[in-house]
Amino acid sequence: MEFKELMAARRSVRRFSDRAVPREVVDRILAxxxxxxxxxxxxxTRFLVVDRHDLIARMAGMRDYGSAFMEGAPxxxxxxxxxAASDLWRVNAAISATVLQLACVDxxxxxxxxxxxxxxxxxxxPEGERAADYLRTFLPVPEGCEPLCAVALGYSDFRPAPLPAADDEARIIRL
Structure with a gap:
């Protein structure tokens, strides 16, 4: 797939089929x-891969907004x-999560x-229990690691609409 096609195809999708993702596909995405x-x-960046439905269902409860759809992900x-590896771990993890999502599209x-x-x-x-602390109650988050995000993934027959038109030029500063 060409890069432009990859970028055009990447959308946040929250509906998944029951079809399991083969280990070799997961390994390629992680690589x-x-x-x-x-x-x-x-x-x-580290990756904690969860393919057990009972654990994914618990993950769906990590927040009372924005995570419930995870229950349907395989x-x-x-x-x-x-x-300890970098004070910029959040930035590094965000870049890795983005590459992970692009690899999914591919x-x-x-x-x-x-x-x-x-x-x-x-x-x-907002001052109560944190989503990360909740995940630590049942997932083996390694000592010294902090969760940035969770990426739900799988096969889906849902095709979201293309991005709506936007004034992209207004977001660019040219000198």
């Missing part, structure tokens, strides 16, 4: 994501940052990012 650039080549990847998969870092579990309790 691509591991090539993402990182600050000073620190390679501070696979989720928690994108983590090793905080493999014919759909995906959607759910933000974890700094997010509360309950929207009406």
């Amino acid at each position: 691509e994501a591991l090539t993402a650039p990182s600050s000073r080549n620190s390679r501070s 696979l989720a990847v928690v994108v983590l940052g090793d905080t 493999e014919g998969l759909a995906s959607c990012w759910v933000h974890v870092d700094g997010r509360p579990r309950r929207k009406d309790d």
Whole structure:
């Protein structure tokens, strides 16, 4: 797939089929994501791959807004940052998550990012339990790592509409 086609095809998709993602496809996606650039080549990003439906269903409850759709995903990847490897772990993890999502498109998969870092579990309790702390209660998040996001992914027959027209030129500053 050409890069322009890849970018045009990438959309946040929240509806997945029950079809399992083969291990070799997951391995290719992860291999691509591991090539993402990182600050000073620190390679501070880690991936926690979850393919158990019971755990993904629990992950869907990490927030009371924006994560419920995960329950229908056959696979989720928690994108983590090793905080000792780089003070820019969040940036590195965000780049890796983006490459992960583009690799999904290239493999014919759909995906959607759910933000974890700094997010509360309950929207009406912003100072309450954090989504990351909730995930730690049942996922083996390595010591010294922080979750940035979770990417739900799988096969989908849903085709979202193309991006609406926007004044892209207004977002560009030229000197």
